[in-house]
Amino acid sequence: MTADLIGRLRQVVGPAAVLTDPADLAGYVSDWRAAYAGTAAAVVRPGRTEEVAAVVARCAEAGVAVVPQGGNTGLCGGAVPDRSGRQVVLSLTRMRRVRDLDVANQTITVEAGAVLRSVQEAAAAAGQLFPLSLGAEGSCTIGGNLATNAGGTGVLRYGTMRDLTLGLEVVLPDGRIWNGLRGLRKDNTGYDLKQLFIGSEGTLGVITAAVLKLFPAVRSRATAWVALPNPQAAVELIGVLRELAGDRLTGFEIMSRQSVEFVLRHVTGARDPLGDRQPWYALVELSDTLPAAGLDEVIESALGEAFEKGVVVDGVVAAGPAQAAALWALREGISEAQNHEGPSLKHDVSVPVSRIPAFVARTDRALEEAVPGIRIVTYGHIGDGNLHYNLSKPEGSDDAEFRARAATLARVIYDSAGAFDGSISAEHGLGQAKREIIADYKDGHELELMRGLKRLFDPRGLMNPGKVLPG
Ligand code: FAD
Ligand code: 2HG
Ligand code: ZN
Numbered sequence: 115m116t117a118d119l120i121g122r123l124r125q126v127v128g129p130a131a132v133l134t135d136p137a138d139l140a141g142y143v144s145d146w147r148a149a150y151a152g153t154a155a156a157v158v159r160p161g162r163t164e165e166v167a168a169v170v171a172r173c174a175e176a177g178v179a180v181v182p183q184g185g186n187t188g189l190c191g192g193a194v195p196d197r198s199g200r201q202v203v204l205s206l207t208r209m210r211r212v213r214d215l216d217v218a219n220q221t222i223t224v225e226a227g228a229v230l231r232s233v234q235e236a237a238a239a240a241g242q243l244f245p246l247s248l249g250a251e252g253s254c255t256i257g258g259n260l261a262t263n264a265g266g267t268g269v270l271r272y273g274t275m276r277d278l279t280l281g282l283e284v285v286l287p288d289g290r291i292w293n294g295l296r297g298l299r300k301d302n303t304g305y306d307l308k309q310l311f312i313g314s315e316g317t318l319g320v321i322t323a324a325v326l327k328l329f330p331a332v333r334s335r336a337t338a339w340v341a342l343p344n345p346q347a348a349v350e351l352i353g354v355l356r357e358l359a360g361d362r363l364t365g366f367e368i369m370s371r372q373s374v375e376f377v378l379r380h381v382t383g384a385r386d387p388l389g390d391r392q393p394w395y396a397l398v399e400l401s402d403t404l405p406a407a408g409l410d411e412v413i414e415s416a417l418g419e420a421f422e423k424g425v426v427v428d429g430v431v432a433a434g435p436a437q438a439a440a441l442w443a444l445r446e447g448i449s450e451a452q453n454h455e456g457p458s459l460k461h462d463v464s465v466p467v468s469r470i471p472a473f474v475a476r477t478d479r480a481l482e483e484a485v486p487g488i489r490i491v492t493y494g495h496i497g498d499g500n501l502h503y504n505l506s507k508p509e510g511s512d513d514a515e516f517r518a519r520a521a522t523l524a525r526v527i528y529d530s531a532g533a534f535d536g537s538i539s540a541e542h543g544l545g546q547a548k549r550e551i552i553a554d555y556k557d558g559h560e561l562e563l564m565r566g567l568k569r570l571f572d573p574r575g576l577m578n579p580g581k582v583l584p585g
Pocket of ligand 2: 541
């Protein structure tokens with residue numbers, strides 16, 4: 115039966131676009147960290163929407179599940195097939211055309227397999243900005259960004275993928291094509307279906323193209339690295355910056371000293387921009403569409419005011435783009451640097467910004483009680499209330515022993531987020547990693563409505579099964 119299906123898929127997309135050799139499948143059936151591994155009947159790489167539709171229809175006829183995949187950079191196993199060997203991985207990476215760029219409408223229409231960086235570059239070439247920005251931007255795709263409602267470092271000013279999307283084209287689980295590629299900022303003709311697909315992690319359909327919002331290009335920037343005594347100071351500094359810079363505050367990331375230590379230890383060329391060790395740091399970015407916007411003066415006066423208030427302990431304003439890039443490299447290097455310290459237990463939570471200080475104090479205390487000596491790597495998008503609460507084992511301790519505590523430690527963090535009305539996944543999604551535990555943190559009625567939507571879109575359960583919804 116699988117052999118028949120593979121023959122039909124080859125007829126649809128051509129033999130070269132159906133991979134079945136285990137060596138060819140390797141890069142598609144586990145994630146880049148090898149945290150999740152499966153196997154597949156085939157990887158299919160269609161080049162056009164009609165081919166995606168035909169592939170999905172053939173799989174549906176055969177009762178075979180489809181796993182949509184983009185750059186496979188996701189962090190919770192959403193794009194990885196199960197171990198049955200019966201699923202088909204549908205890779206969108208050949209579908210990467212820019213279909214349209216409309217400056218007057220401030221929109222770009224791209225195919226789902228387009229790499230995020232290539233979309234940023236296409237926008238820049240037209241004097242525009244596509245503002246989604248994240249560490250994996252050189253390999254993640256627009257389809258994956260949409261399916262996970264990606265966030266990143268520009269959310270404070272521009273929002274998440276939900277906010278950046280005007281229209282979608284989607285292949286539904288039975289192979290029909292929904293053309294919702296509208297470039298409209300106002301459209302009140304009923305339910306906003308695109309928002310159901312955004313953040314659905316491939317469980318409701320395959321996104322094949324999108325109309326995304328563009329913004330005027332940024333022509334000046336100021337970047338600063340500042341030392342802070344505690345997270346409360348970070349929240350206050352955001353307030354000072356908002357008052358002085360308004361919408362020109364486009365980035366505000368926080369990092370604990372432990373996070374920065376790992377980067378200094380493992381990333382070649384990384385240097386501590388300040389002399390003394392401080393408990394917390396923030397990376398601040400202001401930007402403007404005017405070429406001479408005087409942003410250095412704005413950032414300096416904000417930091418001066420914060421220093422007077424005792425909110426900022428020390429700081430440096432980047433002297434130019436090279437120094438700004440070096441400061442951003444300290445921030446973006448954390449995820450990779452932590453991998454050199456044994457297992458990295460990742461948690462991606464959010465609470466209201468105002469409650470972050472109390473949340474961090476409570477969570478750190480509980481984690482240290484649970485595992486004395488645990489190394490807590492807290493960092494991220496504090497301006498959005500989103501922290502990456504990643505954990506490394508105590509120095510010199512055993513990897514397996516630490517991994518065995520993963521579920522208990524996750525509960526410590528999630529219970530704490532829950533106590534502050536937070537979420538257990540702010541940006542990475544549920545995938546297979548959090549699909550069971552979500553049942554303990556989400557309202558039962560909400561989960562029932564989600565199951566109802568899944569049944570409506572995918573009654574046979576063939577679209578990325580085993581992801582998002584509890585089993
Ligand atoms: P994949 O990993 O291929 O897939 C992710 C999910 O989307 C899967 O469930 C998959 O089935 C589904 N999917 C993929 N394509 C489609 C499609 N066309 N139609 C339907 N479903 C689809 N995320 C953030 O939000 N913010 C960050 O700052 C951030 N930083 C990161 C930094 C690093 C170094 C890494 C490795 C990851 C980071 N991520 C971040 C995780 C993030 O989810 C992804 O990098 C990105 O959004 C996923 O895109 P992808 O193309 O790799 O998707
Ligand atoms: C980031 O903000 C990403 O750097 C990745 O969301 C976080 O690796 C992680 O846990
Ligand atoms: Zn992040």
